[in-house]
Amino acid sequence: MSGYEDSVPGYLTFRVAPQPGPIAAFADQEAWQARERYPDLKGVGIAEFFHARECETGGWELSEYSTDTPQGSRDSLGSRFRRRAKGAEDAGDAKAQKAWMAAALRMDREVVDEIRVRGERFRIVRASRFIRMGGSGPEPPRPSDPDPGEPGEAYRVTSRTKRLVVDPYTTTGLSDGLLKLDLVRFIGTLPEAGAEAREDAVRAAERYPGGVLLPAVFMVSERADGKWRALDPGGAATTPQGARDSLAGWLRVMGPFSLRLSEEERAVYAEAADRLDEKRGNSLSVDGSRYRITRVERLVRVGPDGPEGPRPSDFDPEPPVEVHAQQLKEQGLWQDEDDPDPDPPELDERGREFQALWEQEEKRRLAVRERREQEREQQRRGVSGEG
Numbered sequence: 072m073s074g075y076e077d078s079v080p081g082y083l084t085f086r087v088a089p090q091p092g093p094i095a096a097f098a099d100q101e102a103w104q105a106r107e108r109y110p111d112l113k114g115v116g117i118a119e120f121f122h123a124r125e126c127e128t129g130g131w132e133l134s135e136y137s138t139d140t141p142q143g144s145r146d147s148l149g150s151r152f153r154r155r156a157k158g159a160e161d162a163g164d165a166k167a168q169k170a171w172m173a174a175a176l177r178m179d180r181e182v183v184d185e186i187r188v189r190g191e192r193f194r195i196v197r198a199s200r201f202i203r204m205g206g207s208g209p210e211p212p213r214p215s216d217p218d219p220g221e222p223g224e225a226y227r228v229t230s231r232t233k234r235l236v237v238d239p240y241t242t243t244g245l246s247d248g249l250l251k252l253d254l255v256r257f258i259g260t261l262p263e264a265g266a267e268a269r270e271d272a273v274r275a276a277e278r279y280p281g282g283v284l285l286p287a288v289f290m291v292s293e294r295a296d297g298k299w300r301a302l303d304p305g306g307a308a309t310t311p312q313g314a315r316d317s318l319a320g321w322l323r324v325m326g327p328f329s330l331r332l333s334e335e336e337r338a339v340y341a342e343a344a345d346r347l348d349e350k351r352g353n354s355l356s357v358d359g360s361r362y363r364i365t366r367v368e369r370l371v372r373v374g375p376d377g378p379e380g381p382r383p384s385d386f387d388p389e390p391p392v393e394v395h396a397q398q399l400k401e402q403g404l405w406q407d408e409d410d411p412d413p414d415p416p417e418l419d420e421r422g423r424e425f426q427a428l429w430e431q432e433e434k435r436r437l438a439v440r441e442r443r444e445q446e447r448e449q450q451r452r453g454v455s456g457e458g
Contacts, residue, residue, distance in 0.1 A: 082281035102246030109203030130238030149178030279372035
């Protein structure tokens with residue numbers, strides 16, 4: 072019997088192959104075990120967005136960092152065009168400089184989700200997010216998940232989507248291949264999202280039936296009223312430590328501020344944050360609340376013409392920058408750069424309270440950083456034998 076694989080469109084192809092190296096094999100085994108321990112898939116609700124460039128060799132190269140709204144990625148793409156314009160100007164290519172700057176100015180004025188500049192095609196790309204749920208709650212990070220970065224310093228870790236190409240021809244391990252198959256068939260909208268979001272999700276599954284997995288990211292889940300929910304639905308970190316840093320920051324600043332905690336209660340929250348930094352655990356209980364660092368799977372849907380763009384129902388509150396500026400001017404809220412700076416508004420009691428919490432946290436971070444640098448210097452001297 073003759074094969075049929077060559078007649079199947081690339082975006083509908085799921086290519087599974089053994090992944091090289093013992094770490095990849097271990098990760099594949101963990102992914103298989105996760106299907107049993109956390110069998111239920113749940114949509115996170117808020118998608119994330121990248122700008123991407125179509126590659127001549129196939130696929131689309133994603134931007135290093137994502138945003139939680141389509142307009143955020145449009146603004147990022149406009150900045151990229153300005154950098155290209157500056158590079159062309161430095162190289163003495165006036166024609167190219169004009170083309171790139173024209174594209175940047177268009178991004179400032181219009182809602183543009185796809186654009187071609189000097190033969191290159193760019194697109195705003197949507198990634199859906201999911202978590203696995205089991206009897207004990209959402210799936211935490213896996214031992215094989217990369218977790219570099221010291222507490223408080225995880226923001227320095229390079230994003231795992233840097234130079235990543237969304238290409239359905241890329242092979243995966245067996246477990247990831249099965250996960251991808253599950254996700255492309257999954258309509259992951261929340262009940263409260265409404266009929267429009269549900270219709271958009273069904274339409275996307277029809278128009279973009281293929282998919283490519285992105286590296287997992289990590290968020291903070293909170294157990295409240297008998298249910299798990301995202302502490303910050305739009306936030307996610309590249310590493311588990313990044314999510315821990317986010318939770319520690321919330322415990323030291325935003326939690327005490329928003330919950331109006333007393334000094335005694337703030338001390339309890341600060342102690343919990345210190346414990347999280349020290350132990351680098353994935354679960355934490357404080358003042359009757361439970362928190363868990365949660366693994367988030369991501370999928371970019373792919374169709375005949377490439378990856379899925381934003382959906383009409385996606386949260387996208389701000390217009391392009393020039394349109395937004397004009398709206399602010401009409402409301403009397405805009406200040407030109409040439410205007411003299413007005414006197415800064417005087418903070419009320421709540422404002423001063425937040426400022427004090429923030430300054431206290433900045434001092435703590437600086438002290439921790441200085442202590443680590445001293446410890447490294449002492450270790451360096453000890454290794455080199457300096458007296």
